[in-house]
Amino acid sequence: MDGDTIRFEAMVRAFSAELYRYAYWLCGHRAQAEDLVQETFTRAWRALGSLADDRAARRWLYTILRREWARQFEKPEPELTDLDGLHYPAPVDLDTRIEAVLLRSALERLPAAYRDPLVLQVLGGFTGEEIGEILGVSANTVMTRVFRARKKLRDLLVGERTGGRKEGMHGLP
Amino acid sequence: MDCLEFRRALYHAPEEPSEDFLAHRAGCAECAAEASRVQVLEAELRRVMEVPVPDGLAARIVFQHTRGARRQVSLRLAWTAGILLTAGTAGLLGYLYGLDREPALPDAVLAVVTRDLTPLTRTATVAPPLVGTTLAGIGARLQGELSPIFHAKKCNIRGEDGVHLVLQGERGRVTVFLLPNEPTNNRLTIDSGRFNGLIVPADRGSVVVLGEPGEPLDRALERVHAHIAWK
Numbered sequence: 001m002d003g004d005t006i007r008f009e010a011m012v013r014a015f016s017a018e019l020y021r022y023a024y025w026l027c028g029h030r031a032q033a034e035d036l037v038q039e040t041f042t043r044a045w046r047a048l049g050s051l052a053d054d055r056a057a058r059r060w061l062y063t064i065l066r067r068e069w070a071r072q073f074e075k076p077e078p079e080l081t082d083l084d085g086l087h088y089p090a091p092v093d094l095d096t097r098i099e100a101v102l103l104r105s106a107l108e109r110l111p112a113a114y115r116d117p118l119v120l121q122v123l124g125g126f127t128g129e130e131i132g133e134i135l136g137v138s139a140n141t142v143m144t145r146v147f148r149a150r151k152k153l154r155d156l157l158v159g160e161r162t163g164g165r166k167e168g169m170h171g172l173p
Numbered sequence: 174m175d176c177l178e179f180r181r182a183l184y185h186a187p188e189e190p191s192e193d194f195l196a197h198r199a200g201c202a203e204c205a206a207e208a209s210r211v212q213v214l215e216a217e218l219r220r221v222m223e224v225p226v227p228d229g230l231a232a233r234i235v236f237q238h239t240r241g242a243r244r245q246v247s248l249r250l251a252w253t254a255g256i257l258l259t260a261g262t263a264g265l266l267g268y269l270y271g272l273d274r275e276p277a278l279p280d281a282v283l284a285v286v287t288r289d290l291t292p293l294t295r296t297a298t299v300a301p302p303l304v305g306t307t308l309a310g311i312g313a314r315l316q317g318e319l320s321p322i323f324h325a326k327k328c329n330i331r332g333e334d335g336v337h338l339v340l341q342g343e344r345g346r347v348t349v350f351l352l353p354n355e356p357t358n359n360r361l362t363i364d365s366g367r368f369n370g371l372i373v374p375a376d377r378g379s380v381v382v383l384g385e386p387g388e389p390l391d392r393a394l395e396r397v398h399a400h401i402a403w404k
Contacts (some may be wrong), residue, residue, distance in 0.1 A: 008238065009235050009238075012231050012234045012235055012238075013231045013235075016226075016230050016231045016234055017226040017230065017231070020226050020227070020230055021222060021223060021224055021226065024224050025222060025224075030227065030289070031288060031289060034227060034230065034233075034288065037230070037234065038233075038234055038237060041234050041238065042237075042238070045238060099217055100217065100221050103214075103217055103218060103221045104221045107218070107221060107222070118218075119222060121186070122215065122218055122219050122222055123219065123222045128185075128186075143185050143186075146184070146185060146186070147181065147184045147185050150184045150187075150211070150214075151184055153214070153218070154211075154214065157214075
């Protein structure tokens with residue numbers, strides 16, 4: 001086995017699971033998420049020579065996946081608009097506790113422009129600058145979106161628990 | 174840091190508290206309570222985002238990649254041989270081409286099985302009437318007892334309708350594809366490393382059986398032929 005193949009297979013084993021989770025939250029479908037990860041690694045293999053530093057591999061793979069998603073599947077949508085109709089088919093083996101179900105539902109209802117950086121921050125552990133590079137926006141935009149994402153999630157959850165009555169958050173826009 | 178700045182910082186990155194943030198939290202009960210709530214939400218959020226990853230995902234990616242790389246190497250070898258042995262080596266080139274080319278139907282059925290392994294892990298069985306309804310869609314019917322059947326759904330392979338069944342074999346689960354619009358005259362074998370399979374002619378089209386290495390596929394085929402009739 002040559003060096004590139006060893007390097008490539010190490011990347012697959014290290015990052016395929018987390019990339020799958022990111023892909024799932026991008027597209028909301030298990031099979032499509034797996035296709036997306038598969039295509040990401042196909043493209044990564046072809047471009048492996050351009051990856052000078054393996055420490056950058058993780059962010060590089062996320063960037064490839066995000067671009068592949070945009071290329072293949074993303075349809076133009078008005079920025080920061082609620083997608084009430086968005087439906088994520090429930091994968092098997094999901095956490096069925098009521099808190100988890102409510103939170104998952106709220107997360108699915110977040111506009112993609114908010115959910116995407118939030119997933120990269122919470123699940124990927126990326127900084128605002130790194131997320132900005134993956135998404136092609138400024139770090140300030142990222143931080144604004146994750147702020148609004150958390151606030152909106154909180155509002156959605158409060159709405160679920162109080163049957164639609166929202167509680168204001170002191171001091172927040 | 175005042176309360177407004179604290180809450181902004183909290184909602185930007187609750188897991189990355191600065192010294193100012195910690196100092197404000199220590200001195201403001203209301204903000205401390207809010208921080209606790211957000212951090213509980215954050216932990217729950219992480220759990221929810223960690224959706225289950227399909228079994229064997231990395232192995233499937235490596236397998237696809239290895240297969241692709243092998244094809245590329247085979248293709249390069251064939252070209253090299255073609256250039257070097259143009260005169261009088263048509264037979265050799267034909268042989269190399271034959272080695273490199275994989276039948277499309279085996280690839281197509283393997284892709285269906287490896288894309289979603291869930292049907293192979295189900296423990297609940299499908300009720301015979303439901304199996305009957307599914308088979309009727311392609312002009313087949315169940316005769317006698319073929320149970321247990323863990324999966325029975327219509328499928329589409331290479332643009333043609335068929336039925337995808339999962340049965341209990343002797344060593345593990347056996348996948349069966351009934352493909353009335355995929356006629357074949359020959360018996361083909363499949364060996365993907367993970368799955369072995371057979372494609373054989375049927376009264377209508379072909380039948381594909383796939384199982385783990387070592388599974389007696391001929392016996393599975395006998396069961397299929399004995400219990401599935403074509404209308």
